[in-house]
Amino acid sequence: MNAPHSHDWQPAIRPRPMPAAMREQLQQRFGSRLSTAQAVRDQHGRDESPYDTAAPEAVLFCESNEDVAAAVAIAHEHAVPVIPFGVGSSLEGHLLAVQGGLSLDLSRMNRILSLNPEDLTVTVQAGVTRMQLNNEIRHSGLFFPIDPGADATLGGMSATRASGTNAVRYGTMRENVLALTVVTASGELVHTGTRARKSSAGYDLTRLFVGSEGTLGVMTEITLKLYPLPEAVLAAICHFPSIAAAVDTTIGLIQMGVPIARCELIDARTVGMVNRHNKLDLREQDMLLMEFHGSPASVREQAETVQALAAENGGESFEWAETPEERTRLWTARHHAYFAAVQSRPGCRAISTDTCVPISRLAECIVDTVADVDACGLPYFLVGHVGDGNFHIGFLIDPDSPDEGRIAEQVNRTLVARALQMAGTCTGEHGIGLHKMGFLLDEAGPGAVALMRQIKHALDPKNIMNPGKIFAW
Structure with missing residues (x-):
């Protein structure tokens, strides 16, 4: 198994300074909606990735298409980078202003x-x-x-x-x-x-x-x-004796064509983190959290099919959530898994993996990955959108320990190599950003990346649109 291309732990910062003339043009056009305050800049140079802050030189709060067009035209005139900003929740360093420039905050364009x-x-x-x-x-x-x-x-x-x-x-x-x-x-x-x-x-x-x-x-x-909106919604959790048993159940229901709406894997240690964070009493065992949409009759039929399939794989203790309040409680716990994990090790940073493989290879990929992660000794959490073959390992690392960061990245490289060998991808949903630039080359190949680069050069010849992301210029 060949290890994918590595990347530096922290990105290289190569600022392209904003000329005074550009700043003056922006101030004349936008007035107080242009901010150079350090706190505002730092907020817009940070996301949920493990990278250090890389702040833009200025932040512009846009309120219309015309605002965005005018700002980009000015940036184009001066060949200065532009980085779009929403709420800052991305995980792969998409928002970091590694070449400086102007952050365009679109949060006021909310109609x-x-x-x-x-x-x-x-x-x-x-x-x-x-x-x-x-x-x-x-x-x-x-x-x-x-x-x-x-x-x-x-x-x-x-x-x-x-x-x-x-x-x-x-x-x-x-x-x-x-x-x-x-x-x-x-x-x-x-x-x-x-x-x-x-x-x-x-x-x-x-x-x-x-x-x-x-x-x-x-x-x-x-x-x-x-x-x-579906006429009926039914959520359920089911506990399994192993991760493999839970994933085998998922594979079976997808191959049978059960139109399940959600199918999430949470491993036993992560369930424990969620319990402590959300004050729940879920059984701390590998678990599938599922949801079914449709008519009352079809939802029940789907649920019964899945329950029978789960039983064949050792699934037990099915618990149903039929009311909106019960379902919200379960899904809030799932969505808070990341924050529950981070709070389980105060002061840590999370490095999250994001591979996706064909559903038939999912159990093998997860089981082999868990063995690697257990062997590395780092604390972690495991969740997965396993219904479509996507899962995440989140390493909880000490930001002051270069060794922990390097170990997490090495395990991630092994995981990506495994996923690519299984005809999968290095990212099912997070994107490339800064973190996965080397992996894109391994996945797509030099010819395809060169074609992507040609498209970028044609549409953005001055390389001002979020430069330094996806691939090097």
């Missing part, structure tokens, strides 16, 4: 522009968060299902091609973004896609920008698919 319930679509500004969207459209009987855990902005979720707990049934952002408004590197506003469910018109520019991590343009408006 729902048009809701079309008869077409099951909605158009939003990029700063709308997923929870805000669902709260504001609940009256329509529709919802947006993509749920990465964090209350991320829909612009950020589109930029990283996010997915999360519901992806096994509803897909990822790739399948659910219909159209975009984008500001290009020269400051031009362009529109991609339509509200129609399909199109064969020209290059698929929408898919090009979705997942581009801010390196090709700034997404300012997004048109999304919506779905009817």
Whole structure:
């Protein structure tokens, strides 16, 4: 097994200074919405990755498409980097201003522009968060299902091609973004896609920008698919004698075509962390947390099928959650697993892995990875969107210990090599950012990465759009 390309523990910082003339232009155009305060800059140069802060030279709080276009045009004139910012929840260093520049905070662009319930679509500004969207459209009987855990902005979720707990049934952002408004590197506003469910018109520019991590343009408006709220929702937890038994159950239900909405793996040690953090009394054993959507009859049928399959693999102690309050309690605990783990080792930083493999290889991949992680001696947590083959190991490292960081990265490299050998990917949902640049080369190959680089050069010849991410210039 060949180890993938390594990368430095901390990214190289190579600032491209902002000329005084550019700062003056921005101040004249935007006034007090341009901030150079150190605290504001530091906030916009930090995400949930293990990297140190790399702050931009200035932060601009945008309120319209025209704001973004004007700011990018000024940055283009002076060849200064631009980094889009939502809420700062990304995990791979996407927001770090490794070449300095201007952070464009889109959080004030938080309006729902048009809701079309008869077409099951909605158009939003990029700063709308997923929870805000669902709260504001609940009256329509529709919802947006993509749920990465964090209350991320829909612009950020589109930029990283996010997915999360519901992806096994509803897909990822790739399948659910219909159209975009984008500001290009020269400051031009362009529109991609339509509200129609399909199109064969020209290059698929929408898919090009979705997942581009801010390196090709700034997404300012997004048109999304919506779905009817299910008539019945049933959540369940089931305990297993081993991780392999839980994953084998998952593989079976996917191969049988059970239309499960969510299927999450939480290992025994992580259940313990969640119990202490959320004051729960869940049985501290490897566990699947599942959810079924549909009519009352279909939900019961799905649940009975899964319960029988789980029993064949030693699953026991099924617990059902039928009321919204009970379901919210369980899923809040799942979404807080990251924070529960971090608080279990005060002062630590989390380095999270993000591999995804074909469902038939999932049990082997997880079991072999857990053996490696146990052998390395670092504290960790394990959660997985196992219904679509995606799982995460989170190493809880001492930020003052270079040795712990290096050990975590070495185990991660071994995991990525294993996933690629199984025809999987180095990232199921977090994106490349800074952290996985070497892994992208191993996964895609030099020819494909060279083609990506050609696209970047063509659309952003001055390399101002979130430079230093995905691949080197």
